[in-house]
Amino acid sequence: MSDYLKDNNYLDFLLKESNEKFQFIFHNTNDLVQILNSELKIEYINENAHLKALGYLKHDLIKFLSGDILHPNEKKDAQKFLKNLTEEGEAVREGRLRNKSGNWIWFSIKGRRILELSDELKYVILLREISKRKNAEQKLKESEERYSYITENANDLIEIINENFEFEYINEEVHKKLLGYSKKDLIGKKLLNFVHADDFLTTIKALKSGFKKGEAEAEIRFKHKDGSWYWLVIRGKTFQDINNKSKALLISRDETKRKKAEKDLKDTMKELKRSNADLEHFAYIASHDLQEPLRMVASFTQLLARRYNDQLDTEAHEFINFAVDGAKRMQHLINDLLSYSKVRTHGQPFMELDMDIILQEVLKDLKYSIEESNTMFMYDPLPKIMGDKLQISQVFQNLISNGIKFNDKEYPLIKISVESKKKKWIFSIRDNGIGIEPKYYDSIFKIFKRLHSRKEYPGTGIGLSICKKIIKRHGGEVWIESNLGKGSVFYFSIPKFRER
Numbered sequence: 151m152s153d154y155l156k157d158n159n160y161l162d163f164l165l166k167e168s169n170e171k172f173q174f175i176f177h178n179t180n181d182l183v184q185i186l187n188s189e190l191k192i193e194y195i196n197e198n199a200h201l202k203a204l205g206y207l208k209h210d211l212i213k214f215l216s217g218d219i220l221h222p223n224e225k226k227d228a229q230k231f232l233k234n235l236t237e238e239g240e241a242v243r244e245g246r247l248r249n250k251s252g253n254w255i256w257f258s259i260k261g262r263r264i265l266e267l268s269d270e271l272k273y274v275i276l277l278r279e280i281s282k283r284k285n286a287e288q289k290l291k292e293s294e295e296r297y298s299y300i301t302e303n304a305n306d307l308i309e310i311i312n313e314n315f316e317f318e319y320i321n322e323e324v325h326k327k328l329l330g331y332s333k334k335d336l337i338g339k340k341l342l343n344f345v346h347a348d349d350f351l352t353t354i355k356a357l358k359s360g361f362k363k364g365e366a367e368a369e370i371r372f373k374h375k376d377g378s379w380y381w382l383v384i385r386g387k388t389f390q391d392i393n394n395k396s397k398a399l400l401i402s403r404d405e406t407k408r409k410k411a412e413k414d415l416k417d418t419m420k421e422l423k424r425s426n427a428d429l430e431h432f433a434y435i436a437s438h439d440l441q442e443p444l445r446m447v448a449s450f451t452q453l454l455a456r457r458y459n460d461q462l463d464t465e466a467h468e469f470i471n472f473a474v475d476g477a478k479r480m481q482h483l484i485n486d487l488l489s490y491s492k493v494r495t496h497g498q499p500f501m502e503l504d505m506d507i508i509l510q511e512v513l514k515d516l517k518y519s520i521e522e523s524n525t526m527f528m529y530d531p532l533p534k535i536m537g538d539k540l541q542i543s544q545v546f547q548n549l550i551s552n553g554i555k556f557n558d559k560e561y562p563l564i565k566i567s568v569e570s571k572k573k574k575w576i577f578s579i580r581d582n583g584i585g586i587e588p589k590y591y592d593s594i595f596k597i598f599k600r601l602h603s604r605k606e607y608p609g610t611g612i613g614l615s616i617c618k619k620i621i622k623r624h625g626g627e628v629w630i631e632s633n634l635g636k637g638s639v640f641y642f643s644i645p646k647f648r649e650r
Contacts, residue, residue: 179196262274307320308401346371360387383405386398511543512550525557533575556584559582
């Protein structure tokens with residue numbers, strides 16, 4: 151009997167100690183613990199944890215079974231949880247509970263059926279808050295959705311390759327659109343299988359360098375599904391995946407059109423170089439082979455007129471004059487064409503020019519025309535510019551000559567002015583001549599374009615075209631403002647600062 155009492159006392163001690171441990175854990179854990187009876191009614195809760203997490207005491211949680219604190223989208227899940235708990239003895243789910251403030255809190259919920267010593271059926275429910283994890287999962291999901299949307303709707307090719315240079319991901323729609331490939335065509339295949347042979351080494355070097363240094367860039371030709379080659383500029387950046395494996399994110403842009411444009415430009419420049427050579431050859435022919443026969447025609451026709459003067463009638467002399475005049479006009483035309491063609495090919499290096507000195511030299515050259523026409527001049531002090539002396543002189547000479555020639559006044563007046571702008575000088579040559587209609591503003595700068603007959607106003611119709619080409623070479627523009635019968639103002643701009 152003594153030993154029996156001792157054993158019972160010891161068992162009571164152990165039971166009490168175990169119960170104390172349980173009570174300590176029950177009331178001090180951060181997890182929410184609920185004990186339900188066989189009818190799923192709450193008998194016990196650790197109120198401190200419930201109060202801290204949800205703001206509820208035991209009597210508040212009677213609502214738990216009525217579903218008032220359950221998220222409306224999860225009531226079926228809760229019913230399934232209780233069914234599994236009662237039928238299978240355990241259940242697990244994740245769900246949201248509304249706290250006393252009305253906010254939804256995520257919990258991991260686990261339940262287990264237990265049998266007490268009294269053979270009474272009980273259920274233990276453990277709830278652990280997982281809001282931070284759920285928020286992180288939601289943000290990750292949103293990030294993945296944004297990433298998926300961006301990659302699938304981007305204009306660029308986006309790919310992920312592994313260290314073996316094998317495709318693991320592509321934005322399929324863009325690849326189908328640009329290169330004709332689906333995921334099935336590329337995933338698991340090596341990128342190098344689609345690279346042009348001439349770009350193979352460049353690609354390997356860029357990929358190896360990229361995986362070593364973290365980023366790389368290359369310009370390569372990539373094979374289209376139809377067999378044609380597309381130029382791509384590929385930029386890559388490496389990263390470590392969840393398994394700590396090195397991967398590379400590649401973003402490739404289709405540069406086929408740019409490459410074609412570069413090739414076309416190169417071909418055009420080559421053709422332009424050939425054309426310039428032909429032009430040089432033409433200039434030589436025009437200045438020698440064409441001019442010499444014209445001089446001979448004019449000279450021998452004039453010699454014919456002098457030698458047989460008494461034997462020729464008035465009509466014959468008139469025919470001879472026509473022939474001489476035609477030969478001379480042809481010489482002028484050839485000279486003007488040469489001047490037009492040489493604006494770029496035979497221009498002089500730019501140097502500092504004093505425009506006052508340039509103007510005085512031009513007026514000196516035009517002295518005879520000025521005196522014969524009674525033309526009067528007014529001009530402002532002019533600045534210094536950077537330019538080709540001969541060409542700038544030619545612009546002044548052509549525009550001033552126009553002001554003298556196309557003038558029906560007894561005393562023509564020409565005024566030369568300049569206006570300072572932020573980055574350029576704007577020169578103007580104003581006359582009181584016959585003027586032109588606005589509809590002809592553009593056409594007068596076209597080569598051979600004339601508004602008057604040669605009989606009214608002699609000339610080749612190239613002078614203004616030469617001016618436009620010269621000013622364009624100097625980085626400026628030329629234009630006109632005029633009205634019929636009210637004179638004209640020719641403007642041209644020259645940049646203020648230009649490297650020699």
